[in-house]
Amino acid sequence: MNKTPLNIGLFGLGVVGSGLVQVLETAGLPNTNIKKICVRTPGKPRPVAPEKLTLNPMEILDDPNINVVVETISHAENAFQLVSEAMRRGKHVITANKKMVADNLHELIELQQLTGSTLLYESAACAAIPIVRTLESHFAAEPLKRISGIFNGTSNYILSRMNGQKLDFQEALSQAQALGFAEQDPSSDIDGDDAKYKLILLAAHSHGIIVRPEAVLNFGIRHIRRSDIEFAGKHNCRIKLLPVCKRIERNKLMMFVMPAMVSESHALFDVEEEFNGIELETGYSGTQFYRGRGAGSQPTGSAILSDLLALQNGYRYRYLKHNQNGSTVLDAEQPLRVYLRAPHGFPLKQLAFVHIEQKGETPDGSYVIGVTNLNTLRLNAGLLTGNGIFAMRYDF
Amino acid sequence: MNKTPLNIGLFGLGVVGSGLVQVLETAGLPNTNIKKICVRTPGKPRPVAPEKLTLNPMEILDDPNINVVVETISHAENAFQLVSEAMRRGKHVITANKKMVADNLHELIELQQLTGSTLLYESAACAAIPIVRTLESHFAAEPLKRISGIFNGTSNYILSRMNGQKLDFQEALSQAQALGFAEQDPSSDIDGDDAKYKLILLAAHSHGIIVRPEAVLNFGIRHIRRSDIEFAGKHNCRIKLLPVCKRIERNKLMMFVMPAMVSESHALFDVEEEFNGIELETGYSGTQFYRGRGAGSQPTGSAILSDLLALQNGYRYRYLKHNQNGSTVLDAEQPLRVYLRAPHGFPLKQLAFVHIEQKGETPDGSYVIGVTNLNTLRLNAGLLTGNGIFAMRYDF
Numbered sequence: 001m002n003k004t005p006l007n008i009g010l011f012g013l014g015v016v017g018s019g020l021v022q023v024l025e026t027a028g029l030p031n032t033n034i035k036k037i038c039v040r041t042p043g044k045p046r047p048v049a050p051e052k053l054t055l056n057p058m059e060i061l062d063d064p065n066i067n068v069v070v071e072t073i074s075h076a077e078n079a080f081q082l083v084s085e086a087m088r089r090g091k092h093v094i095t096a097n098k099k100m101v102a103d104n105l106h107e108l109i110e111l112q113q114l115t116g117s118t119l120l121y122e123s124a125a126c127a128a129i130p131i132v133r134t135l136e137s138h139f140a141a142e143p144l145k146r147i148s149g150i151f152n153g154t155s156n157y158i159l160s161r162m163n164g165q166k167l168d169f170q171e172a173l174s175q176a177q178a179l180g181f182a183e184q185d186p187s188s189d190i191d192g193d194d195a196k197y198k199l200i201l202l203a204a205h206s207h208g209i210i211v212r213p214e215a216v217l218n219f220g221i222r223h224i225r226r227s228d229i230e231f232a233g234k235h236n237c238r239i240k241l242l243p244v245c246k247r248i249e250r251n252k253l254m255m256f257v258m259p260a261m262v263s264e265s266h267a268l269f270d271v272e273e274e275f276n277g278i279e280l281e282t283g284y285s286g287t288q289f290y291r292g293r294g295a296g297s298q299p300t301g302s303a304i305l306s307d308l309l310a311l312q313n314g315y316r317y318r319y320l321k322h323n324q325n326g327s328t329v330l331d332a333e334q335p336l337r338v339y340l341r342a343p344h345g346f347p348l349k350q351l352a353f354v355h356i357e358q359k360g361e362t363p364d365g366s367y368v369i370g371v372t373n374l375n376t377l378r379l380n381a382g383l384l385t386g387n388g389i390f391a392m393r394y395d396f
Numbered sequence: 397m398n399k400t401p402l403n404i405g406l407f408g409l410g411v412v413g414s415g416l417v418q419v420l421e422t423a424g425l426p427n428t429n430i431k432k433i434c435v436r437t438p439g440k441p442r443p444v445a446p447e448k449l450t451l452n453p454m455e456i457l458d459d460p461n462i463n464v465v466v467e468t469i470s471h472a473e474n475a476f477q478l479v480s481e482a483m484r485r486g487k488h489v490i491t492a493n494k495k496m497v498a499d500n501l502h503e504l505i506e507l508q509q510l511t512g513s514t515l516l517y518e519s520a521a522c523a524a525i526p527i528v529r530t531l532e533s534h535f536a537a538e539p540l541k542r543i544s545g546i547f548n549g550t551s552n553y554i555l556s557r558m559n560g561q562k563l564d565f566q567e568a569l570s571q572a573q574a575l576g577f578a579e580q581d582p583s584s585d586i587d588g589d590d591a592k593y594k595l596i597l598l599a600a601h602s603h604g605i606i607v608r609p610e611a612v613l614n615f616g617i618r619h620i621r622r623s624d625i626e627f628a629g630k631h632n633c634r635i636k637l638l639p640v641c642k643r644i645e646r647n648k649l650m651m652f653v654m655p656a657m658v659s660e661s662h663a664l665f666d667v668e669e670e671f672n673g674i675e676l677e678t679g680y681s682g683t684q685f686y687r688g689r690g691a692g693s694q695p696t697g698s699a700i701l702s703d704l705l706a707l708q709n710g711y712r713y714r715y716l717k718h719n720q721n722g723s724t725v726l727d728a729e730q731p732l733r734v735y736l737r738a739p740h741g742f743p744l745k746q747l748a749f750v751h752i753e754q755k756g757e758t759p760d761g762s763y764v765i766g767v768t769n770l771n772t773l774r775l776n777a778g779l780l781t782g783n784g785i786f787a788m789r790y791d792f
Contacts, residue, residue: 023680027537128681130534138526138702141423284419284698285524288688293681302680306534
């Protein structure tokens with residue numbers, strides 16, 4: 001669709017949608033025009049011409065002159081309905097919805113093949129850091145060993161404040177909410193779901209694996225206490241919430257989201273506040289590191305702008321590694337050294353450790369450091385989170 | 397040329413050329429085959445089948461089955477002859493030669509238009525960091541304010557060792573040479589020419605300006621002494637050799653290469669040894685930072701591999717910003733605060749400062765800190781370097 005005008009139908013005019021509107025206004029991308037914006041709530045004051053607004057999604061889906069749908073709503077199931085319907089009608093789609101893509105990646109890849117429509121989602125993973133395109137295009141032929149990083153700005157902001165300003169978890173969370181970095185229900189951010197969705201998107205391009213979110217264990221930072229931060233500090237480490245996808249053998253990967261102790265010498269140590277950082281261990285190029293804004297109105301709008309331009313140039317994802325490595329599977333039996341800290345009185349020893357290396361007491365409870373694996377952690381996940389136990393990886 | 401087999405003619409089998417051979421062997425890029433390798437010196441033991449080798453460039457240029465030339469020789473003028481001849485014969489070209497591209501960028505863009513051949517040079521700027529593609533594609537529609545960073549691993553290694561191990565310049569340079577990070581004639585690295593070539597490539601894509609190397613002032617680290625390092629250390633800074641391209645006004649840029657004092661809070665502070673780092677101040681996405689290996693056999697081979705894949709997918713540079721901002725010019729009159737340190741006895745005050753702010757003595761000579769501009773520095777460049785004067789930017 002080289003040089004074809006882009007007539008955009010935009011779903012959602014929240015933080016991301018309005019960021020795109022602003023960015024498009026100043027960038028002046030030629031042959032690009034937002035034709036219609038579908039919003040949910042009538043009557044709100046909005047900085048766009050009222051005739052562009054509609055409450056009816058069909059005004060976008062049914063309009064044959066709209067050839068690109070940009071989807072920026074928050075509800076994943078609704079978003080999938082809109083996006084798949086748009087693709088079936090021959091429209092190209094750009095989405096910022098990481099949960100929608102992670103929940104339906106397999107179907108979305110099939111839909112692209114079936115309909116010939118292009119789907120791009122640079123803004124869905126770490127917003128302004130151009131990581132999807134870097135993995136998909138630059139490293140498409142290079143075997144990658146590991147991708148990890150700080151993919152969730154909200155939890156990173158909380159961890160930074162707990163460490164730097166000696167705040168409690170609740171205080172830091174309230175600050176993040178007051179500043180607009182955390183939502184009223186912060187579950188997806190603090191439980192590691194948001195980071196997991198991004199990991200799933202990126203792993204498709206970095207390691208060629210398509211997995212359902214249910215298949216990937218995520219522990220978050222909901223139960224972290226000051227004493228955990230101090231424990232890490234004694235080892236000159238900071239705690240960061242790290243999603244990891246790591247090659248174990250040719251067709252075996254380990255994938256999880258868990259807090260981890262990060263030492264001073266490590267690039268992610270200095271990624272603070274709401275910033276995102278990505279670390280890539282490559283086959284031929286050593287370790288690469290990228291840092292930037294992983295959320296926010298204009299940074300996310302910027303990534304959508306980049307996808308619009310890509311669309312104009314006929315760019316589409318090829319999923320080269322997935323097509324080559326279709327047989328890659330997850331391995332949940334690899335040994336994993338973890339730190340578990342439970343409220344006083346909880347019988348931590350009963351959890352299935354292969355080997356316990358260390359035990360200790362903190363003002364917030366007692367901890368155990370030992371070797372286990374992802375399968376064991378997954379079997380005990382309900383027990384751990386249900387009892388306010390904080391779990392983190394212990395290898396730094 | 398989607399799915400067309402790539403039959404490669406490779407010029408040069410040194411560090412970069414042999415890196416590409418290794419990388420291609422393990423990556424197994426489909427439909428890609430090195431058909432002929434042109435080398436300069438006969439009879440050396442080389443890890444490739446002898447029938448692939450030739451001493452005659454025409455065996456590549458005249459072969460109608462070779463559709464891609466990969467150019468990895470060091471001589472810029474010869475490289476330009478080979479590259480332009482290959483393009484005129486309808487071959488696509490991938491080059492790692494930063495000097496060749498910087499010296500001839502205008503001509504090379506014209507040749508692409510004239511011949512329809514594609515020219516890619518990801519490996520020529522910071523090797524494994526995918527910065528050319530990131531600027532060219534991801535940020536093509538976003539106005540960028542500033543690009544800067546550590547583009548030369550050799551000088552960065554020397555500065556790291558002078559600072560960390562308290563070595564003299566000569567000791568650090570000898571170490572770099574012993575480790576293969578510096579050539580026998582290290583001029584291009586230590587005088588900032590190499591960093592300038594990369595800046596020129598990147599500025600074409602980040603800011604849309606095409607400039608000749610002669611138009612950009614470069615000071616290097618040839619005259620740095622331990623006392624300069626210690627001066628910076630007293631301000632909790634490290635000295636780094638920083639190329640800068642910075643937007644002043646809509647169509648005015650400032651471009652130069654000069655050592656600078658970098659403070660602890662700055663991402664480039666921790667880019668040490670032979671690593672490269674790039675900092676990008678964007679219009680919508682805040683500041684981005686990338687770190688990786690900027691040289692070496694396999695990292696450079698990896699970037700060429702990425703270009704080969706791009707070629708297979710029909711990718712080519714569009715120079716969108718250059719086509720839009722053709723009227724952008726350099727401004728050399730902007731005030732610039734610098735530190736100049738001369739051997740004892742040199743009358744530093746006679747140099748044309750707008751304003752002198754500070755004077756002092758070090759064991760290696762006396763220094764002056766004051767405000768000047770690029771034009772004044774350029775007029776005095778011969779005098780400064782000819783008299784062993786170390787110049788660095790003083791704003792941190």
